[in-house]
Amino acid sequence: MPTDPVSNDSPHPEQQYLDLMRHVWDNGDKRQDRTGIGTRSIFGATLRFDLSGGAMPLLTTKRVYWKTATREMLWFLTGSTNIRPLVLQGVKIWNEWPHARYVNETGDALSLEAFVERIAADEKFAARWGDLGPVYGKQWVDWPTYDRTQDGSYRAGNGINQVAQVIESLSNNPFSRRHIIEGWNVAELDRMALPPCHKTYQFHVSGRGKEARLNALLYQRSCDVALGLPFNLWSAALLQRMIAQQVGLQPGELVWNGGDTHLYSNHADLIETQLAREPQGCPTLEIVRKPPTIFDYKIEDFAVSGYEPHPPIQAAVAV
Structure with missing residues (x-):
């Protein structure tokens, strides 16, 4: 059974998210943005979550629809756009x-x-x-390549499956510093409905033998703390957990780094409501089977326990 990752005298893991939200709202630089709504923004933020014992960064101060985020992640892994x-x-x-x-x-x-x-x-x-154009999944599992022909022109080559490569490298060379999945394909940004926000994932193995743990770092160039980040944290941890299972490692620490970390100025009601709430409980995730590859997971493979969040908070998405 998963263990409780929070001791009586340590802060709830979610508190760091709430502290970040309060800091951005109180101290962020007021800026105009491409949506025309306006944001309060800081640059550079870090959150850390221990995923041992089945723990997941699933927010409880509002309901996060983790099955929706999971379906999106599984869709990414198909390469569909x-x-x-x-x-x-x-x-x-x-x-x-x-x-x-x-x-x-x-x-x-x-x-x-x-x-x-x-x-x-x-x-x-x-x-x-x-x-949507060549967004996340296309870059993750079918990064385009080009072969030069005899007449000096170029034609499309075989796409690169970065996810499969990372799993292979973790299995065969676990202490490499090159376990990276990258979504920021400069040549194709203009064709994407939205350039990747959660753009770079790096994986790191610590320890050896049965104690070896898979850590992950997500760098997010642009982060909507109120609406996007709750999904991003869950999805990054989910990807980390799936990869860890596939390569036979224990889940370790998830480190999240934000570049332009912001709140939209029209989300005051959401922010004030959420900051008035206290985290409750410690939700955990069980992956109920190990499929043949990371591309074979189904929504039924994931079971969350201990999730009794506060009610959802509605707010408009800036497009």
Whole structure:
């Protein structure tokens, strides 16, 4: 059984997230941003979470829909860049970007709800308007390469599966300093609906034998602390846990680094409500089976225990 990762005299792991939120809200530089809403921003932040004993950075001061975040991670690992597989599972987190592109390019004032319904019902429409460009999953499992031909031109080569390479290198050369999954493909940024926010993952093995642990560091160039970070923390820890299982290591520490770490100025109600709450309980994750590869996990493979959060807090997503 998982052990309780929090002792009676140590702060709840979630408190560091709340402290970061308060610091950004109270001290952040007021800035204009691409969405036109405006943010309060700091540059450079770090959070650390011990994943031993099944612990996960699953926030309790508001409900975080961890199954939605998990479905998104599994979608990344397929390499898909179209929202239709997510829409068919009821996952809404990417809908606004292709909808905005559709409205801008066609002039059709189709509502978001109607757009999503059409994505689900019409495969051809989804193929045309549901694609996000070469976002996360494409870079993770099919980073493009180019081969030079005899006439000096270039043609597409075989894509690089960074996730598979990291698992192979962790298995065969665990103390390497090159266990990295990178999403920031400079040549393709302009084709992405949104350049990667959680852009660089690095993995590190500490200890030996049965005590060997897999640590992970996520560098996030841009972080919406209120809406994005709760998902990002869960997803990074989930990826770390899946990789650890695949390579036979115990989960270690997750280190999160934020570049532009911000709160949107129209999220005051969310922020004040959440900061007035106290963390409660210590949710844990069990991965109930080990599939043949990291690309074979299903949503049914993940079971969360001890999660009794405060109610959800609604706020608009800045697009």
